[in-house]
Amino acid sequence: MSSEQTHNGIPFRGWHYGHPIPDLERLSEDRWPEALRQVPSDVRWTAARRLARPEDAPKVVALILDIDGEDAARRKALDRAVAFPPPLPGARAPARARRRQRQINFRLTADEHDRVAEAATLLGMKPTAFARLLTLRGTWQVIAEAQLGSRDGQGGDVPGTPRG
Numbered sequence: 001m002s003s004e005q006t007h008n009g010i011p012f013r014g015w016h017y018g019h020p021i022p023d024l025e026r027l028s029e030d031r032w033p034e035a036l037r038q039v040p041s042d043v044r045w046t047a048a049r050r051l052a053r054p055e056d057a058p059k060v061v062a063l064i065l066d067i068d069g070e071d072a073a074r075r076k077a078l079d080r081a082v083a084f085p086p087p088l089p090g091a092r093a094p095a096r097a098r099r100r101q102r103q104i105n106f107r108l109t110a111d112e113h114d115r116v117a118e119a120a121t122l123l124g125m126k127p128t129a130f131a132r133l134l135t136l137r138g139t140w141q142v143i144a145e146a147q148l149g150s151r152d153g154q155g156g157d158v159p160g161t162p163r164g
Contacts, residue, residue, distance in 0.1 A: 010035045013050065019043045024051060024060065032063055041068050080148060104135065 005012055005020075011027060012020035022035035024047055036044045044067065048060045108116065113127065120130035 008038060010038065016043045016046045021050065022047045024048075024056070025053070029056075029059070032060065033067065036064060036067055041071065044068075080144075 010020070010031075011023040013023040014021050019039050021043055022032075022039065024032055024035065027035055036047065039047075041064070044064045048057065048064060051057060051060060116131060117127045120127045123130065125133070
């Protein structure tokens, strides 16, 4: 393996489960964050273990912990932004949970219905159950994103809805 290998302009030394391992010794210290942000956490730690100078270890460990913390915060914010509602009641749910009191109807073109039916088949569902699932999950998503937006000071407006 050549010592001159680069990936995205970053020198690397070998591979770890399909990801290039940044060669931090061939990079200036100010480029370490750029190199380490491009790879998963386990590859970051592999790069840190391959350092020859022990005096660099505390700086790299602190940097990796900071980047891992940023990744965790980003994943947590993403989880909050995406609503995962409870599953719809199935056939084994009590009758009172399955009873529907309200109804929403909408018409589809033949092509639209065929696409819905195809997607439903892929999930082992009937088109009507699939449409219900999409409608309810979409509703939960819009409400969750609007609530997240109002907490973040964004005003809670839902894109694509008319302003009153």
